[in-house]
Amino acid sequence: MCGVVGVFNSEEAAFDTMLGLFAIQNRGQESCGLAVSNGNQIKLTRGLGLVKDNFTEEKLKDFPGKIAVGHVRYPTRGTCDVNNSQPHVIETLEGTIFALASNGDITNYKTLTEELQAKSVNFNSGNDGELILRFIVWNHIVKGNSVVDSIKMVMEKFKGAFSTVLIGRNEMWVFRDPYGVRPFSFGKTETGYAFASESKGLDILRATDIEEVKPGEIIHVFGDNKIERFQLDVVELRGGRKGCAHCVFEPVYFSMPDSNQYGLSVYEARKAMGRSLAERDKDLEIDVVVAVPDSSNIQALGYAQSKNIPFEMALIRNHYVGRTFIKPSQHGRDESVKQKFNPVVSRLKDKRIVLVDDSIVRGTTMRKIVGMLKNAGVKEIHLRIASPQVKYPCFYGLDTNTKEELLANKMNVEEMVDFFRVDSLKYMKQDNLSKCVNNTDDNFCFACFDGNYPIELIDVSY
Numbered sequence: 001m002c003g004v005v006g007v008f009n010s011e012e013a014a015f016d017t018m019l020g021l022f023a024i025q026n027r028g029q030e031s032c033g034l035a036v037s038n039g040n041q042i043k044l045t046r047g048l049g050l051v052k053d054n055f056t057e058e059k060l061k062d063f064p065g066k067i068a069v070g071h072v073r074y075p076t077r078g079t080c081d082v083n084n085s086q087p088h089v090i091e092t093l094e095g096t097i098f099a100l101a102s103n104g105d106i107t108n109y110k111t112l113t114e115e116l117q118a119k120s121v122n123f124n125s126g127n128d129g130e131l132i133l134r135f136i137v138w139n140h141i142v143k144g145n146s147v148v149d150s151i152k153m154v155m156e157k158f159k160g161a162f163s164t165v166l167i168g169r170n171e172m173w174v175f176r177d178p179y180g181v182r183p184f185s186f187g188k189t190e191t192g193y194a195f196a197s198e199s200k201g202l203d204i205l206r207a208t209d210i211e212e213v214k215p216g217e218i219i220h221v222f223g224d225n226k227i228e229r230f231q232l233d234v235v236e237l238r239g240g241r242k243g244c245a246h247c248v249f250e251p252v253y254f255s256m257p258d259s260n261q262y263g264l265s266v267y268e269a270r271k272a273m274g275r276s277l278a279e280r281d282k283d284l285e286i287d288v289v290v291a292v293p294d295s296s297n298i299q300a301l302g303y304a305q306s307k308n309i310p311f312e313m314a315l316i317r318n319h320y321v322g323r324t325f326i327k328p329s330q331h332g333r334d335e336s337v338k339q340k341f342n343p344v345v346s347r348l349k350d351k352r353i354v355l356v357d358d359s360i361v362r363g364t365t366m367r368k369i370v371g372m373l374k375n376a377g378v379k380e381i382h383l384r385i386a387s388p389q390v391k392y393p394c395f396y397g398l399d400t401n402t403k404e405e406l407l408a409n410k411m412n413v414e415e416m417v418d419f420f421r422v423d424s425l426k427y428m429k430q431d432n433l434s435k436c437v438n439n440t441d442d443n444f445c446f447a448c449f450d451g452n453y454p455i456e457l458i459d460v461s462y
Contacts, residue, residue, distance in 0.1 A: 009192025104161030180215030274302020
């Protein structure tokens, strides 16, 4: 899971791209980058760390141009260094001619990389985005195909998730995998167009007429805001699957609540999750509902409103600490949890609480949080999780590569109650979660919960 922003025909394309990336910083905190075209050359800058630390207004003055693409990285493939940051660029004797940023993972990465290497194509990283870029450029420059036709080949040969922005010196191509795994939206700005992994990345740019890039769609923007849209036969590309494979973990956890995606309001979907959890607790007597902030705030609010029980922000989050799940190492996650939360004792002491969280993956965060709450004098803790048990790795953009690291494969629910030292524990049922995201046409991927992978796993195993 990463974040991508593309801006077309803006006098301050670099600045606008920075704003869009800042709005979706939740999607990646390890590194960031942007590439800007001034019509003659494409200039690239990348760095480890956060958007506002790397892209100051003073620095952005050195990146004039009307077309830009940017990226915030959450590492799932490749080492944690600048070479694996995006965007990636292609340079020739004529200068830099293309830059690309993508969100998602390719499941036949090894096979496709080896095919290109056999054709003397060299790689500077171990990153999916570079593979997509070099595949397109090789087919365009060496084989003579148009850029659009080269992207169509990506749609046919690449398995997995990709929501991608490609820029040339004077034009932009945007495309999304046939399954629509990761969210991807675009809208009109005052002078052109903007694209982003989440709609809130467009809101900050005051974009209008916001809609989603359709699964299997290629959008070509060029000239004076001219736009061409190509829709591929997604049923054929999906191997006969009629529905999409939207990642259900996006509305559960990753996306910001003020975003809209997959035809959903993330806020309303999370409220529905909370109500669904409350429906299973008809006889539970509690005093207060507490969220594990920030991603489960809305689910906890939905639970509290459904039960007519006070909702208290009794765990305060330090917003200068990033998201612990997307930290690349276990040590980093442990240290961040220690720094991230602090309980409000006056709202917790001697209380029977329902503690709502969006998910349990490795269990790192929850065990430490429960310890904090007990030290604050909480009388009873009833843990409610707004998703099913995460039992299977994700190969489409999440950093859960083995079953062994997932807590649900180490313990049953009763053992987790003892492990977390809570009074009870209930997970969301998958059928109920499906209803909360309005999954009426089999449009969501639940593989991390049930192991039913909708896209071929060619070069990966678990």
